[in-house]
Amino acid sequence: AKLAKTNGFAVHGNDTNPLVNRWNGRPYSKRYLEILEKRKTLPVWHQKEEFLQALKANQTLILVGETGSGKTTQIPQFVLEAVELEIPDKRRKFMVACTQPRRVAAMSVSRRVAEEMDVNIGEEVGYSIRFEDCSSSRTVLKYLTDGMLLREAMADPLLERYKVIILDEAHERTLATDVLFGLLKEVLKNRPDLKLVVMSATLEAEKFQGYFYGAPLMKVPGRLHPVEIFYTEEPERDYLEAAIRTIMQIHMCEPPGDILVFLTGEEEIEDACKKISKQVANAGDVYGPVKVVPLYSTLPPAMQQKIFDPAPPPVMVGGSPGRKIVVSTNVAETSLTIDGIVYVIDPGFSKQKVYNPRIRVESLLVSPISKASAHQRSGRAGRTQPGKCFRLYTEKSFNNDLQPQTYPEILRSNLANTVLTLKKLGIDDLVHFDFMDPPAPETLMRALEVLNYLGALDDDGNLTKLGEIMSEFPLDPQMAKMLVVSPEFNCSNEILSISAMLSIPNCFLRPREAQKAADEAKANFAHIDGDHLTLLNVYHAYKENNEDASWCYENFINPRAMKAADNVREQLVRIMVRYNLKLCSTDFNSCDYYIDIRKAMLAGYFMQVAHLERTGHYLTVKDKQVVHLHPSNCLNHKPEWVIYNEFVLTSRNFIRTVTDVHGEWILDIAPRYFNLENFPQCEAKRVLEKLYKKREREGEESKN
Ligand code: ADP
Numbered sequence: 001a002k003l004a005k006t007n008g009f010a011v012h013g014n015d016t017n018p019l020v021n022r023w024n025g026r027p028y029s030k031r032y033l034e035i036l037e038k039r040k041t042l043p044v045w046h047q048k049e050e051f052l053q054a055l056k057a058n059q060t061l062i063l064v065g066e067t068g069s070g071k072t073t074q075i076p077q078f079v080l081e082a083v084e085l086e087i088p089d090k091r092r093k094f095m096v097a098c099t100q101p102r103r104v105a106a107m108s109v110s111r112r113v114a115e116e117m118d119v120n121i122g123e124e125v126g127y128s129i130r131f132e133d134c135s136s137s138r139t140v141l142k143y144l145t146d147g148m149l150l151r152e153a154m155a156d157p158l159l160e161r162y163k164v165i166i167l168d169e170a171h172e173r174t175l176a177t178d179v180l181f182g183l184l185k186e187v188l189k190n191r192p193d194l195k196l197v198v199m200s201a202t203l204e205a206e207k208f209q210g211y212f213y214g215a216p217l218m219k220v221p222g223r224l225h226p227v228e229i230f231y232t233e234e235p236e237r238d239y240l241e242a243a244i245r246t247i248m249q250i251h252m253c254e255p256p257g258d259i260l261v262f263l264t265g266e267e268e269i270e271d272a273c274k275k276i277s278k279q280v281a282n283a284g285d286v287y288g289p290v291k292v293v294p295l296y297s298t299l300p301p302a303m304q305q306k307i308f309d310p311a312p313p314p315v316m317v318g319g320s321p322g323r324k325i326v327v328s329t330n331v332a333e334t335s336l337t338i339d340g341i342v343y344v345i346d347p348g349f350s351k352q353k354v355y356n357p358r359i360r361v362e363s364l365l366v367s368p369i370s371k372a373s374a375h376q377r378s379g380r381a382g383r384t385q386p387g388k389c390f391r392l393y394t395e396k397s398f399n400n401d402l403q404p405q406t407y408p409e410i411l412r413s414n415l416a417n418t419v420l421t422l423k424k425l426g427i428d429d430l431v432h433f434d435f436m437d438p439p440a441p442e443t444l445m446r447a448l449e450v451l452n453y454l455g456a457l458d459d460d461g462n463l464t465k466l467g468e469i470m471s472e473f474p475l476d477p478q479m480a481k482m483l484v485v486s487p488e489f490n491c492s493n494e495i496l497s498i499s500a501m502l503s504i505p506n507c508f509l510r511p512r513e514a515q516k517a518a519d520e521a522k523a524n525f526a527h528i529d530g531d532h533l534t535l536l537n538v539y540h541a542y543k544e545n546n547e548d549a550s551w552c553y554e555n556f557i558n559p560r561a562m563k564a565a566d567n568v569r570e571q572l573v574r575i576m577v578r579y580n581l582k583l584c585s586t587d588f589n590s591c592d593y594y595i596d597i598r599k600a601m602l603a604g605y606f607m608q609v610a611h612l613e614r615t616g617h618y619l620t621v622k623d624k625q626v627v628h629l630h631p632s633n634c635l636n637h638k639p640e641w642v643i644y645n646e647f648v649l650t651s652r653n654f655i656r657t658v659t660d661v662h663g664e665w666i667l668d669i670a671p672r673y674f675n676l677e678n679f680p681q682c683e684a685k686r687v688l689e690k691l692y693k694k695r696e697r698e699g700e701e702s703k704n
């Protein structure tokens with residue numbers, strides 16, 4: 001009966017039988033009861049009643065608790081009970097939303113909660129991330145990325161399907177979460193029945209309180225064990241090498257306990273995993289078995305789940321115990337909690353977005369983390385017992401070089417997409433929008449300017465018909481524009497495939513031990529006019545070979561990436577069809593086939609053009625940044641003009657995924673942007689001037 005009460009069995013006539021799942025009427029599994037016991041030991045359970053009362057009494061609530069205290073997995077379930085009890089008409093559809101900044105977290109946590117509630121994922125508990133909706137009409141609790149909730153608001157401005165919205169990981173201050181803050185503040189005024197819970201792992205919460213009109217703050221004390229912190233004596237030149245060295249030292253010298261290492265991205269992590277496995281194997285059997293597990297956002301769900309597997313058992317009875325080594329991106333900093341971690345290795349870096357509005361370049365850059373991040377990372381070591389954190393930097397560097405907090409993403413991002421979303425949401429006065437941290441005026445200006453050039457906003461800053469359709473695509477404005485206009489170039493089928501290929505992680509496999517073979521395989525797909533067309537070739541070949549995975553491996557193509565591309569394409573097709581955008585192709589045998597595609601791409605990406613200077617290097621048009629073609633390019637020549645998909649900031653500036661375009665096309669397709677009146681002096685300008693003159697002459701000749 002106690003169980004029945006705490007779980008609020010009140011529906012479907014099951015209030016008399018506590019062993020029947022209220023959600024689907026099935027008897028609870030043994031596993032459910034096991035997990036329930038574990039859940040009850042989480043810190044948030046001690047404050048369940050307090051939380052429910054606070055929720056009842058307030059429209060907005062702020063909850064702060066250490067990572068691992070049960071916020072993400074338990075609070076939404078508490079809310080579910082409370083909300084339902086308040087709804088008189090049981091047939092009325094309601095939902096609880098819980099946002100996550102990261103897709104991996106949304107997927108992983110929803111699966112866990114489905115298990116805790118003893119239901120199938122996608123039914124009562126679901127998740128929604130860009131290009132993947134795993135929810136149904138039965139769904140009552142939905143984990144979704146903050147970006148997805150923002151998209152939902154575009155179609156449902158008052159978010160009427162939700163009774164309670166939980167903004168989780170608020171301390172991460174992602175762009176979408178920041179926009180949701182301002183948006184929800186408005187929505188709450190118009191919907192007195194809606195409730196908002198803001199959850200955060202750090203005590204920046206007072207700032208949240210001030211922002212949300214003094215909403216009550218509830219603190220969940222953590223139960224952290226002490227963590228001993230070690231710094232290096234000297235700065236490390238190569239943090240990857242230092243991390244692996246440290247892992248080996250721990251493995252050989254320290255008592256049992258799992259290791260968590262923070263690295264910056266997929267490639268680095270996969271590389272590290274291989275090296276670690278190799279070194280462990282070389283060290284011999286005396287040290288006990290090791291299981292190395294990677295964790296990053298593009299890892300398929302089944303692989304993500306492996307971080308929760310227990311460490312391997314000793315090889316033989318009485319042998320050394322096994323160790324699990326998790327090599328992860330920032331996602332393990334606060335979004336996911338892995339029990340059993342005793343050692344943390346923190347090289348002090350993460351991939352962060354940077355934006356320079358002056359040259360309009362947004363890039364992901366491996367950058368030093370903040371003190372707050374370093375603190376969170378070390379905390380991961382003390383979850384289940386006292387732990388150790390090895391910081392691969394000096395104490396002096398920690399004190400002097402690290403910033404106290406990471407800057408909110410809104411201050412480091414290109415806002416074109418955000419501004420388009422806000423316009424679509426009917427927010428016209430961006431300057432007075434209630435941002436928790438207002439973005440730089442220059443960044444907003446830049447965004448408005450870009451959208452105006454793309455034709456999404458008119459000269460008064462109002463959303464145009466074109467802009468309206470563009471905003472329906474979950475893509476960057478440039479790509480959305482390219483798609484929307486592609487029927488005019490008679491190549492929307494191909495532009496769809498290219499957009500899909502650009503929206504997935506790199507499809508080319510290049511294993512260290514077979515780089516030459518991989519490069520040769522890639523060369524078979526190469527299109528001399530550009531990487532976009534090469535991607536199109538890959539997509540076509542994949543379809544012609546019946547999406548066969550072994551064909552993929554033979555050709556060093558990642559089948560998972562291709563499957564994802566196909567899925568993305570399908571969803572983009574649906575949006576095209578919904579807005580009556582024609583699906584069409586130029587005849588493949590026509591000499592215009594590739595030309596039409598290149599022109600359509602230019603119609604979206606004309607603000608990402610670089611010109612080959614006489615000195616032999618490329619200069620981005622208007623912004624005049626020296627750039628180099630990324631070594632991965634497939635061109636067999638250096639075109640005079642290229643469009644590029646991405647600006648990569650490293651020791652050198654690279655442009656990646658480039659395609660040859662013609663100067664004449666530029667005049668036709670983007671005359672306003674390439675209007676020479678407001679064009680900085682440069683070689684590109686002189687070349688364009690000549691083209692304009694030539695065109696005038698030709699015009700006059702044809703008149704005569
Ligand atoms: P918080 O949001 O406060 O950081 P969570 O609700 O994410 O805490 O985690 C609570 C507990 O649930 C942690 O001990 C964590 O290890 C456990 N947990 C979460 N997801 C899984 C999973 N997929 N498998 C096993 N345990 C999990």
Ligand code: MG
Nearest residue numbers: 071072334335
């Ligand atoms: Mg959490």
